[in-house]
Amino acid sequence: MHNFDTLAPTWDTPERAERARGVAAEIARRLPLDRSQTALEYGAGTGALSLALADQVGSILVTDASAGMIEMAERRIAEAGVAGLTARRLDLLTDPIPPDRVDLIFTLMALHHVSDVPAVLAAFHVLLRPQGHLAVIDLEPDDGAFHGHHEHGHEHEHEHDEDAPRGLDPLVLTEQLKQAGFTDVVVESIWTVTREVDGQPREFGLFLATALRP
């Protein structure tokens, strides 16, 4: 498992900031957002996506399993001076579901690190109010190169290893969303991340899946 506590202090880069702004614009294009809504971001890291959406919803609970990431998120929220954002450590695989229901949940590049996606989707379903929306933005399936595991022939060895995530298959996610009780699932490619692999720039796609909690 990645040690996100250790990565937290140097997580924010211009590329990740630009990605957060671009993804925020895509969410706003696809979902009806307004200032009466309460939201929760899951696996938020330092909270860049929540900060980019802060003025389009009423309040956001910014959550992540890593205490180091939450510490950085608190710092970023204070620096930005925005009202309505609160950061809290949360891992839905081990922690109780927070008591307050929300109108919107969004999660960026986090579910491919989660060992039990159906369990987290079930918790999202509980957390969302009826007619609430979920937005999952994640890495399209790759051969492991994004996380530095791209040796051919070793794919199966690492398939279920949290240390070697290989993106998220939107077709599998769509089925899991339906199983969890979501409807109106729509998936589209929205973003490209460029990362150096073996000294060469390589492009990795991100998809946005939106779903309704009826």
Ligand SMILES: C[S@@+](CC[C@H](N)C(=O)[O-])C[C@H]1O[C@@H](n2cnc3c(N)ncnc32)[C@H](O)[C@@H]1O
């Ligand atoms: C690749 S980072 C993405 C962070 C941020 N969303 C971004 O796009 O910059 C993945 C994040 O998921 C968090 N994470 C991993 N497993 C998690 C879990 N079970 N529950 C909540 N967050 C988790 C990590 O701590 C990390 O901050």
